Amino acid sequence: MSKEEIFKEAQKAINDYNANGAKEVAQRGLAQGIGPIELMNKGFIPGITEVGDRFSQGTCFLPELIQAADAMRVATEVINAAIPANQQQKKGKIVIGTVEGDIHDIGKTIVVSLMKANGFDVYDLGRDIPTEKFVEKAEEVGADIIGTSALLTTTMEGQRKLEAALKSKGLKGKIKTMVGGAPVTQRWADRIGADAYAEDATDGVRKAKQLLGMG
Numbered sequence: 073m074s075k076e077e078i079f080k081e082a083q084k085a086i087n088d089y090n091a092n093g094a095k096e097v098a099q100r101g102l103a104q105g106i107g108p109i110e111l112m113n114k115g116f117i118p119g120i121t122e123v124g125d126r127f128s129q130g131t132c133f134l135p136e137l138i139q140a141a142d143a144m145r146v147a148t149e150v151i152n153a154a155i156p157a158n159q160q161q162k163k164g165k166i167v168i169g170t171v172e173g174d175i176h177d178i179g180k181t182i183v184v185s186l187m188k189a190n191g192f193d194v195y196d197l198g199r200d201i202p203t204e205k206f207v208e209k210a211e212e213v214g215a216d217i218i219g220t221s222a223l224l225t226t227t228m229e230g231q232r233k234l235e236a237a238l239k240s241k242g243l244k245g246k247i248k249t250m251v252g253g254a255p256v257t258q259r260w261a262d263r264i265g266a267d268a269y270a271e272d273a274t275d276g277v278r279k280a281k282q283l284l285g286m287g
């Protein structure tokens with residue numbers, strides 16, 4: 073089967089809210105030698121994006137969104153397990169999580185895997201994380217970067233709050249910030265004074281290296 077056909081099947085499994093199918097295609101694609109990140113970016117992500125579009129157009133509803141997210145979670149687990157463990161020297165420390173009020177964590181989890189695979193020490197706080205917790209953890213571990221994910225326009229505000237918290241503690245600039253999530257843009261990053269914006273996991277790794285003077 074061609075790569076393109078596998079990507080179509082991956083997309084279809086998510087569109088059909090089919091967790092078993094998603095797992096099976098993920099395993100088959102990897103066995104065929106497709107790279108995990110390529111399979112995610114060209115197969116599964118277009119699938120979940122389409123479900124998001126259906127949801128906003130009112131042609132699917134929350135139960136379907138939840139089933140699609142579950143299929144996506146299963147696929148992500150298979151994909152993440154296939155991202156090679158890192159053998160290189162550690163590059164830097166990153167504290168990462170989804171901001172308060174926001175439980176979307178599929179994208180954040182992909183970023184975490186790819187960061188780890190690229191030699192970063194990653195402290196994944198999970199989802200629905202209050203600003204103070206990001207700052208506390210970053211101080212505790214001596215983080216170089218705090219990465220935040222926001223998927224809702226309402227919760228993006230958490231990324232701005234983090235900038236303010238770092239400023240008030242005199243940590244702005246010492247700990248760099250990186251923002252991501254579907255509604256987040258470079259413009260938003262500029263507006264709130266974040267040090268970097270990344271549009272996907274690969275871009276996240278590139279920007280993190282740049283922030284640490286390695287790119």
Ligand code: B12
Nearest residue numbers: 124128175176177178179219221224225252253254272276
């Ligand atoms: C799956 C999903 C869910 C799942 C989440 C499951 C989970 N464990 O994550 C469930 C069903 C729980 C859910 C719930 C809700 N959702 Co929802 N959801 C989605 C959906 C369809 C896909 C998100 C996703 O996983 N995408 C795939 C990943 C891989 O992409 P990503 O998250 O963007 O991440 C990539 C990049 O952005 C970047 N990135 C992300 N984070 C970070 C962080 C850093 C540091 C870096 C460097 C990079 C980076 O790298 C990632 C990898 O490439 C989106 C639609 C969409 N198009 O985004 C709606 C969407 C985000 N949801 C939406 C809504 C409204 C909701 C609910 C409010 C619905 C409701 N009525 O209850 C709730 C909110 C609950 C809450 N408080 O958080 C809206 C948001 C609208 C808005 N403008 O705010 C969207 C846009 C759907 C829509 N079109 O209306 N949702």
